[in-house]
Amino acid sequence: MIYFISDLHLSPRTPGAIRLFKAFLARIAHPDVARNNRLYLLGDCFETWVGDDDMEDPCHQEIIAALAQASAAGLAIHLQHGNRDFLLGQDFARAAGLTLLPDPYVLSTPQWQFVLSHGDALCTDDEAYQQFRAQTRRPDWQAAFLAKPLRERLAIAAQLRQQSEVAKRGKSAYLMDLNPGETDDFLRQHGYATFIHGHTHQPATHDHIVDGIHVERWVLADWSEDRGEALSWDGAQLRRESLLPS
Template identity: 65%
Template sequence: MFLQFIGDRARQADELYILGDFFETWIGDDDIDDSFNAGIVSALRAASDAGLRISLLHGNRDFLLGPDFSTASGVRLISDPYVLSTAEWQFVLSHGDALCLDDTAYMAFRTQVRNPDWQAALLAKPLAERRAIAAHMREVSESSQRDKDNPYTDLQPAATDDFLREHGYATFVHGHTHQPAKHDHIVDGIHVERWVLADWHEERGECLIWDGEALSREAILPENRP
């Protein structure tokens, strides 16, 4: 469904921002020739060459996306958080996981895998070994989620208010929590919107559209569905 989106709907926009967890796993830019990865990279390159400006920040599943991916796909890798200023409004974009402070186990994992030394050690391993490690990490993560009444931790409220304050009360857009919604925060007496992105599945995706006046959600459905 993403190939349909990037080949059609996305090209009607000037820019596209992808806020992490774009790939289920990404074990290094040397895996770019995998048939699935190659198809996605090719589609991104075609859209970029057609004039769509695409930016991507890392998620907790694809934190190893690097310069070779960027060169091959035409996608610009951006820092997290990223301040997006338009002529009409200001946004701050993030994957969102850095504010899930109440999930201490995940925060420990995040600290480990974002460490440059840990990443360098992993990337030095053979591709097959990295695939096995990634599969094991996903299995452990999914098993842990099954054991929880609510497997998805939301952003910590106090940390989120501090984040909004630090970024000038800009409209906050993020993913990670699997809980799509629009939240209204009052920080220092100022109303701030926080938009949470939805997951993409085979039967449905979703994007946020900025038309110069307001954000709105748009469903992305397979071509054979109304």
């Protein structure tokens, strides 16, 4: 089985979501099935990530330990950056036993082809966000930010998070969704592969007709304290699975 999840937004403020995630990992990394399973985390696994030197945080340690245990059992884990955790680096990847992927990423299986992305790069109607995104992905900006003391980075992240929540309340819904034209171009550029992404917190399955070709777009659900969702591929079909506390 191949599993796709995104937008867990794990933090010390979401202990329920962390428990759900650990239980999900334990199930798909069970010794009987782990080596036949793959997991793709499509961004925003963490609510915020200000650098790999913050791995000593107890919450981060708990999540990293669960990922490393699942990886050691044989589960192949792959992760894309989201808009909240784009500073996850190779030190984190080594500690968690996972592989960082570019965005977008084309996943080919014997039966089908998928293109995976967090999704935020296609929200092009939100020009202010795209300017911020372009700035924070620059190597010089990241180097300067990571050179700041950890406490200062945490304070900056908290301020930015608060500003983002305020800004979202004043934005039209279309600004926070994928631009239709850009999405069709993206599907065309990636060979009309089935598109799986997160970011918008609007789980749905969309049908696109691009150059006369039917293409599916699956939007992953965000997680909360009392529910999660995984999309699975068994070699024949995609299926949504609700994850609830035991």
